[in-house]
Amino acid sequence: MTTTQRIALIPGDGIGREVVPAALAVLDTVGRRHGIAFGYDEFDWSCARYLAEGAMMPADGLDRIRDHDAIFLGAVGAPGVPDHVSLWGLLIPIRRQFQQYVNLRPIRVFDGLDSPVRGAVAGEVDFVVVRENVEGEYSEIGGRMSRGFPDELAVQQAVFTRAGVTRLVDFGLDLAEGRRRYGEAEPSTRSEPAGAFTPSEHGGTATTRRGGYVTSATKSNGIVHTMPFWDEIVAERTALHPALRWDQEHIDALSAKLVLDPARFDVIVASNLFGDILSDLAAAVAGGIGIAPAANLNPARDFPSMFEPVHGSAPDIAGRGIANPIGAIWTAAMMLDHLGHPEAAAEVENAIAAVLAAREVRTPDLGGTATTTTFTQAVLDAVGTR
Structure with missing residues (x-):
């Protein structure tokens, strides 16, 4: 029997729009192996929206995502929009109104990533x-x-x-x-x-x-x-x-x-x-901000929890296709675990570990030349063999 999870998707700004598709590709792949279907409702809430409409999200934004199983965020921040404006216009209202009082950040040194x-x-x-x-x-x-x-x-x-x-x-x-x-x-x-x-x-x-x-x-x-x-x-x-x-x-x-x-x-x-x-x-x-995941949890599950990689929107490399997707993919594993799929979550984390241990594929921030797509494909290949 297939379990369907409804995810509110907020790619956000900069490299958020590049690493979110990477995470979704991994989610969909591991989901098929475990009988999990994901439905994504995408929202354009971002600094681009703020510059165009004067608000990071609409007035009824929280009501639009309140009934989702989880929220997945890419990154927020852009030149021309003060950080306190983007933060207090989007992330903090979600965290506080949905009582996401635990910010959980695992730290691990992987074999192959010195x-x-x-x-x-x-x-x-x-x-x-x-x-x-x-x-x-x-x-x-x-x-x-x-x-x-x-x-x-x-x-x-x-x-x-x-x-x-x-x-x-x-x-x-x-x-x-x-x-x-x-x-x-x-x-x-x-x-x-x-x-x-x-x-x-x-x-x-x-x-x-x-x-x-x-x-x-x-x-x-x-x-x-x-x-x-x-x-x-x-x-x-x-x-x-x-x-x-x-x-x-x-x-x-x-x-x-x-x-x-x-x-x-x-x-x-x-x-x-x-x-x-x-x-x-x-x-x-542990090796860099680009690999770090995070979860904003409502442990009581009265509201959806939100998952986001720790890295920012990195406007200096946005659009070049070289962003490190590890943080977003590992964040997706945390979301799987929270949604009640620990075996699928472990497969994703093990796949990341396997790719890093092989020392063959690296994005530029880790000293390599791989693109976001190339690294994501390596993780997908590893997921398929776990």
């Missing part, structure tokens, strides 16, 4: 950043006064709620417990007992830990209200998961450790701003 970081080795670096996605530092509260005058000022308020932090941390803890079943179970060389340990007590390089290990990103030594509040809730929620190990790291030290010892991490939970920065840094450690 990391620019010497210590990031394939098979050892495999973790997930769980980023809060609808509140935190990216709030709408604030404003500007005395524009254009010497005493001009801007105020931006961060918003952390108990409900928001709790549900995000709970998601990360549950995810860590699930990864524990399948991850490595290496014994720790640390002498402290299971539970929390503070950043200041552990400045050295940690041993590799995989599965059942959560790191909370904080800055409670400098941000005196929201971050201690965050830390308190993390401590409360982790106490309900005694089998998990967890620690907290100040964001500056954590950024350094992601480079110096990326294999130590399993699940990182972070606020909106911290998670945004950490996940891009981690993607670079």
Whole structure:
């Protein structure tokens, strides 16, 4: 029996219009193997639309996509449209109105794709950043006064709620417990007992830990209200998961450790701003922004979740046919998994891994000469042999 999934498709701007067809080709191919049919409703919401009509999407845009099974986005952004206009005109309304409060970003070093970081080795670096996605530092509260005058000022308020932090941390803890079943179970060389340990007590390089290990990103030594509040809730929620190990790291030290010892991490939970920065840094450690996927999840499934590669619209290479499609294809695998097709999702990710391990096909950002189409065909061929 065939399962039909209805997808709201927003190719967006720049290379988004090139990598989305690549992802759809893979989706349709693996779908046929698993009895999954995809129906795509395409929407022209983009910076081009903004320049032509004064809005990134129509006033009833959210109602048009509310009943889809998922949303797939290519990229947003274009010269001539300020980034805050494109972001707040499209992505943020979708994330917030559909309560997509988890931004999930897996990080993996693939065999055959050498990391620019010497210590990031394939098979050892495999973790997930769980980023809060609808509140935190990216709030709408604030404003500007005395524009254009010497005493001009801007105020931006961060918003952390108990409900928001709790549900995000709970998601990360549950995810860590699930990864524990399948991850490595290496014994720790640390002498402290299971539970929390503070950043200041552990400045050295940690041993590799995989599965059942959560790191909370904080800055409670400098941000005196929201971050201690965050830390308190993390401590409360982790106490309900005694089998998990967890620690907290100040964001500056954590950024350094992601480079110096990326294999130590399993699940990182972070606020909106911290998670945004950490996940891009981690993607670079893994080989580049072009390969990184992301999911904006509504875990309760009251609304559709949205899936988008991490990379931007890359106007400097748009239209040349050389964009790296890995981020979009891996994002499609995440969407498959969310829709209840984990075997199909695994086939797609395994196909990406196989192409990279062969070291034969590379887009220019990875040091090769392959086109978007050529790389996508290699993945399609690999999917057919899995």
